[in-house]
Amino acid sequence: MSFVTAAYPSASGGCRCQSGLTARQCCDLALTPVAGGGASADAAGVRGITEALRRGDRMEARRIAVAVLERNPRDQDGLIAFAGVLKAEGAPAARIIAERVSALYPDSPVARAATARHLLEIGAVRAAEPHARAALRLAPLAPGSHLLMARVFLALDNAFAAERQLRAGRARLAPDAPSEAFDFQQAIALTGQGKFVEAREVFARLCAGADRLDVLILWADMEEQDRKFTQAGALLDRAETLSPGHPSVARMRAVVLDRLGEREQALALIESEEQRPGAGFDPIRQRLKGQVLDRLGRYDEAFASFEALKRYQSQVMGLTYGxxxxxxxxxxxxxxxxxxxxxxxxxxxxxxxxxxxxxxxxxxxxxxxxxxxxxxxxxxxxxxxxxxxxxxxxxxxxxxxxxxxxxxxxxxxxxxxxxxxxxxxxxxxxxxxxxxxxxxxxxxxxxxxxxxxxxxxxxxxxxxxxxxxxxxxxxxxxxxxxxxxxxxxxxxxxxxxx
CATH class of the missing domain: 3.40.50 (Rossmann fold)
Known part of the structure; x- marks a missing residue:
């Protein structure tokens, strides 16, 4: 099973990491730390990358990013944007570029936070932690630094520390600043501590004005953990109304079906999602598929499913046994x-x-x-x-x-x-x-x-x-x-x- 949708080596001297940059401007580049950080010297180019990604034009985003970094391979914002392009493609080089940002700019809270977010989003939580801590030390008054650290704590299953970090970050918000991002993470932290009643109140508050897809999915996950499968199903129905066929809704519904013992239905839903046009490799879905196959007694298929997951963790997430x-x-x-x-x-x-x-x-x-x-x-x-x-x-x-x-x-x-x-x-x-x-x-x-x-x-x-x-x-x-x-x-x- 393949995880990388495309690799674009340069016409000549393409880097061995398959980023698309020349080796001289990529993995052969001397990573001498640069003082501070600062705005990109090619702000227009970085905007072009962001706009192309927003349009869904990955090819154009990649073309602009390669051009920006061939001119200046140490461009902080260019590197951050390029890592986003590569991550959208599922390219292993994405992590290399994301970590390069902080290697070049170790004293920049922007660089450290960007690296931490990237590693967190690909599941490399242990690698993300020191960058999130560094970002907080470098920008202790920024609410976003506390929010990022809380997300890392949650990924490390330390919901108590996350809740405490969220309180510290919320205290630094301006009186008129929106707090929904903190409320969202607080609901996750409460769920992680088994405080389902309090979490339910926060989820309900977040949906008071209008339903939110991300909130409904996590709310359903909380109800599933609390063994309230009927409530979880009702929340997923509301989510389905907002975004019919959304992969995260389908995946969560498969979890509920599995918990109810409806494993054939769960597997059919998972396999349907795999065949959906544009569906990439989803490690969470892949693990769920392996678990369902195992419970169905289809052991060879379950083993193959987990083999694919391990390859992804190694090749894309960079997880290797230390x-x-x-x-x-x-x-x-x-x-x-x-x-x-x-x-x-x-x-x-x-x-x-x-x-x-x-x-x-x-x-x-x-x-x-x-x-x-x-x-x-x-x-x-x-x-x-x-x-x-x-x-x-x-x-x-x-x-x-x-x-x-x-x-x-x-x-x-x-x-x-x-x-x-x-x-x-x-x-x-x-x-x-x-x-x-x-x-x-x-x-x-x-x-x-x-x-x-x-x-x-x-x-x-x-x-x-x-x-x-x-x-x-x-x-x-x-x-x-x-x-x-x-x-x-x-x-x-x-x-x-x-």
Whole structure:
């Protein structure tokens, strides 16, 4: 299955990335950072690209963009516009161009935000995050910086942080500025926290004047998550009235049909969408198709569907397994946590009066969710889900302990007499984050943390919470690998992309 609709190498010296630029003005270009940013030297050309895209004339947009960048390959706005052209075509070079903007203009909030948006929209969320953070640091008073960071947090499944970021951005809006974009993301953040009643109110408010297609689709998605399938169907009917045959409406309807057990109908709808004129490769639709085929027992077809998805993730989204990075982390932790070293480090004290974590660890798809549900049925255990707090504690240990070394070697500070008690600060960082997100319940003694691959950090877990139980899930490797292959997760250095 092909994802790229066209590639346009130059007549001579075409770049190997198939952007359409000459190699000299593309991948062979020296990426020496340029101070600041600023307006394009060819504003008319950039406007021409934008207008051609608006008309749907990709060929003309590409022609103008190539001309602009052959004259000045470092034109910030030209590069941003060209990345948009390539993304519209589904060309892998789009990501290369989008990341080049920030490589050339690392101190430009416009460049950083453009790169973050591009990476976010193609699903490369982890790659988008540092650019969104940089854009916010460079333009902290701009509401748009906060909105973009909130979108990234949502894509990272951190709805609590997203809601907090949206509040900060909303506070910077002018009194007469429209707030619909913030309301829209707030509804998504509330949905992500399971606050369906509040989310429903925001969705209804957004449609109070007139129905909006994007709102209705996400509202239907929220109702589907809340198992209110009739309401979801009614919302999709309203969306269909606004835009008959819209692919996102069809895809969401297929989700509802699948949840209702009407899988043949769901598959027929998905396949009809695939045959629609102009339909490109949709990774969300492709994953749904694979899941439906799997549930129908059509395993070979399901496997082929996920193979196509993995190729797209690799070739277009740039998701590859970070094997070297994973190896370095494991090697470093094994080198540090020798028995003699681990035994010599102090332990944090137990924070009395505060709910304590109960860790459920294991590889993704090993059964951690099922075990967490069983544990959370106990009256003294609250379900916490996948919490990133152990990783956050590891990352912040260098700052908290005022160490010259990164984790895990930052923990050597604990051997110093004036640092030994500071392990409690890292413990409190974890517990405070859980309390902020209303995960821990003062009426319950425990809350679960089932972040996959937390077993990598068992050493730190034992230092921070020496009395916390750890439940380690093991499942047959073949079952785990197949289940990971059938999902689009990014846990474990994008191991699902391998």
């Amino acid at each position: 094997e070297a990075e994973a190896g370095r982390l494991v090697s470093t932790l094994k080198r540090f946590y020798l028995p003699a070293v681990a035994d010599s480090l102090p332990r944090a004290t137990v924070a009395s009066g505060r709910a304590q974590p109960l860790f459920v660890v294991g590889f993704p798809r090993s059964g951690t969710t099922l075990v967490e549900q069983m544990l959370a049925s106990h009256p003294q255990v609250a379900g916490g889900g996948e919490l990133p707090f152990i990783l956050e504690a590891a990352q912040r240990s260098q700052t908290v302990l005022d160490s010259p070394s990164a984790y895990p070697f930052s923990l050597t500070e604990l051997w110093l007499g004036d640092r030994a008690g500071e392990l409690d600060l890292l413990r409190d960082l974890y517990l405070t984050r859980a309390e902020e997100m209303a995960i821990s319940d003062p009426e319950r003694a425990w809350f679960t943390d089932k972040m996959p691959l937390n077993e990598t950090h068992l050493g730190l877990i034992h230092l921070l919470f020496p009395q916390s139980p750890v439940v380690h899930l093991l499942r047959h490797p073949l079952d785990v690998v197949l289940s990971v292959f059938f999902n689009g997760m990014t846990h474990g250095f994008n191991c699902a992309a391998a």
